[in-house]
Amino acid sequence: MRTLYLDAFSGISGDMFIGALLDLGVDFEQLQQELAKLGVNGYTLSQKREAKSSIYGTNFDVILPHEKDHGFVEDHHHHHHHGRHLQEILDLIAQSDLSEKVKANASAVFNEIAAAEAVVHHLPLSEVHFHEVGALDSIVDIVGCCIALEMLQVDTVKCSALADGSGFIQVAHGQMPVPVPAVMQMRVGTAIPIKARPEVHTELITPTGMGLVKVLVDDFGPLPETATPLQIGYGFGKRDTGGFNALRAILFEKKTKSACRN
Numbered sequence: 535m536r537t538l539y540l541d542a543f544s545g546i547s548g549d550m551f552i553g554a555l556l557d558l559g560v561d562f563e564q565l566q567q568e569l570a571k572l573g574v575n576g577y578t579l580s581q582k583r584e585a586k587s588s589i590y591g592t593n594f595d596v597i598l599p600h601e602k603d604h605g606f607v608e609d610h611h612h613h614h615h616h617g618r619h620l621q622e623i624l625d626l627i628a629q630s631d632l633s634e635k636v637k638a639n640a641s642a643v644f645n646e647i648a649a650a651e652a653v654v655h656h657l658p659l660s661e662v663h664f665h666e667v668g669a670l671d672s673i674v675d676i677v678g679c680c681i682a683l684e685m686l687q688v689d690t691v692k693c694s695a696l697a698d699g700s701g702f703i704q705v706a707h708g709q710m711p712v713p714v715p716a717v718m719q720m721r722v723g724t725a726i727p728i729k730a731r732p733e734v735h736t737e738l739i740t741p742t743g744m745g746l747v748k749v750l751v752d753d754f755g756p757l758p759e760t761a762t763p764l765q766i767g768y769g770f771g772k773r774d775t776g777g778f779n780a781l782r783a784i785l786f787e788k789k790t791k792s793a794c795r796n
Contacts, residue, residue: 536686536689536690536785536787536788537761537787537788538683538686538688538692538785539691539693539757539758539783539785540691540692540694540781542693542694542695542697544697544778545696545697545699545743545781546738546740546743547743548672548676548743549594549771549772550743550771551743551746551781551783552594552678552679552682552769553591553594553768553769553781554767554781554783555679555682555683555767555769555783556682557583557591557592557767557768557769557783558766558785559686560685560686562579565682568632568685569674571631572626572627572632572677573626573630574670574673576598577596577597577598577671578596579594579595579674581593582595587778590768591767591768591769592769592770594769595772598671617663617665617669618673619660619661619663620644620645620660620662621660624641624645627640627641627644633684635680635684636680636681639680639750640677642749643676643680643750644676644745646720646745647720647742647745650715650716650717650719650741651741653719654716675742676742676745679750691751691752692752692753693751693754694754694755695727695728695754696728696729696739697729697734697738698712698713698731698734698737699730699731699734699736699738699775700730700734700735701735701736703737712735712736713737714740714741716741717737717741717744720744725754727754733776736774738771757784758786761787762787762788763784765785766782766784766785767782767785768781768782769783
């Protein structure tokens, strides 16, 4: 039994999650080969081992061409041409040669995020779309995360309380409160614990991070006390939080009962 424990003291995003899994030893080339099964082009991946606060970890990034041109500004006129609707993304995943478990998990994460966005923006689910840059980024982060967990042979995922910042962030359409509305909406009907860090004035939990947590995490609480940690990885976040911005991932191996001696 392999358990992955996420220590989300600085929140969670898709790239932090994959960074932490790469830091735990997921093979970068193999991850790229698996992602190629989606048949989606137009991105390159980068993995850098670096130090923050003298602690080494992995910085994972999805690099997209034209990112500088349109940044994350949603342009409503081009929306329908360049965005990907939820169904297109689900079809893309379904038609790939990825494992059934990866397909099921990745599809469930997209459904969660889209359902939350539909409520927040008052749209039917069929009209929710991930705009061009965001779509590609989300596809790689979400599917990549599900692939990496399978590569690590993780049986269950547990997580600490999630930390988020507070206050507001500026987005293309004005201001958003933190936690951002889609993240808040994903809490509905769940008991996912989120602690506010008043000193951090930015979002720490992205909708992608929250969607991954909601689908993949079985249990929230303190670190398991009785399991044996095998390895610890750090995945770095991109935002400047004024503090150590990383997701710590701890891989545990539970001894089977037969191995225990009294």
